[in-house]
Amino acid sequence: MISVCILTLNEERNLPACLAALSWCDDIVVLDSFSTDRTVEIAKEAGARVYQRAYDGEDRQRMFALKGIEYKHTWVFMPDADEITTDELRDEMLAIAADPTRPESFFRIRYKNMFMGRWIKHSSLYPTWMTRFFRPDRIIRFEREEHAIPIGDGPEGRLKEHYLHYSFNNGLRAWYEKHNRYSSSEARETVESLRGGSVSWHKVFSSRSEVRRRGLKELSMRVPFRSQARFMYMYIVRGGFLDGLQGYHYCRLIAAxxxxxxxxxxxxxxxxxxxPV
Incomplete structure (x- = not known):
């Protein structure tokens, strides 16, 4: 079997559906950042173990989740509260967990980004791989404060199946609040990168998607009219227009x-x- 850990902060709208899709799991943990809504109550009613810890960055929060909490099983799945686990993904993870010879430290999983009732495949730059499935005993640390990258003592793997991501389900206000925090972290990284000199071209052409994304991010920091360029790339080059009106709105939000x-x-x-500013 597999243990589950969900990081939460005021997720009363999303958590019930997330937990319902995990009804097959017999060891669910919710690591909450002192929510002020019914998140903790909902988690306890569903039979989850609840821990609370002040949020001080995704890297430290995930490290505590994997190293500071005891789990019933060897493998830990860490979906966000706005992510829905499909039956196909469940079966694939269970098959891996049942094989004690697997050498991987963690697995990356693709997601289908849902917006206004539609999978915005082109606008969301599919496929994007997120690390969600871990062996805690093989994780050494996380790098980056937000969108943390795990470092393990074994190889990484990739799963074939997807989860569904409803990133706007808490409303646009919540999305803006979260991305306001993300943008502050990104701005600090941008200043450090620009201070460091030239682009790391070996990252841009790396065979590893997460390294390549960081290289492209470094490159984008130096592009004039960055937000306009991002919109044109997503909407025209990557075919966001094929996602209909939902794709247009999404590309405008990411450009903002x-x-x-x-x-x-x-x-x-x-x-x-x-x-002065």
Whole structure:
């Protein structure tokens, strides 16, 4: 079998569906960041073990989840509360967990990004691989404060099946609040990267998707009109227009997020030089 750990903060809208899709699991943990809604109550009613810890970055929160909590099973699946586990993904993970000879430290999983009732395949730059399935005893650390990258003592693997991601289910206000936090972290990384000099081209052309994405991110930090370029790339080059009106709205939202990073980067750079914002 598999244990499950879900990181939460005010997820009363999403958590019931997430837990319902995990009804096959006999060891569910919710690591909550002191929610003020019914998240903890919902988790306990579903039979989950609840721990609370103040959120101080995704890297530290996930590290605590894997190293600071005892689990019943060797493998731990870590979906977010706005992610739905499909039956096909469940079966694939159970097959891996049943094989004690597997050498992997963790597995990456693709997701289908859902927006306004539609899978926005092209707009969301599918496929994007997220690390969700771990062997805690093989995890060494996480890198990056947000969108944390695990480092293990064994190889990584990739699963064939998907989960469904409903990132807007808490409403646009919640999405903006989360991406306001993300953009602050991205702006700090941008300032450090620009200070470091040239683009790491070996990352841009890496065979590992997560390394390649970081290289492309470094490159994008130096692109003029970054938010406009992001919209054109997603909507025209990657075919976001094929996702209908949902694709258009989504590409505009991501372009706005990129603009938040641009403005916050300029703010940090001016503060470093002692200039008013």
């Amino acid at each position: 997020y990129e603009y938040m990073i641009v403005i916050k980067t300029k703010e940090l750079q001016r503060r470093e030089r002692g200039l």
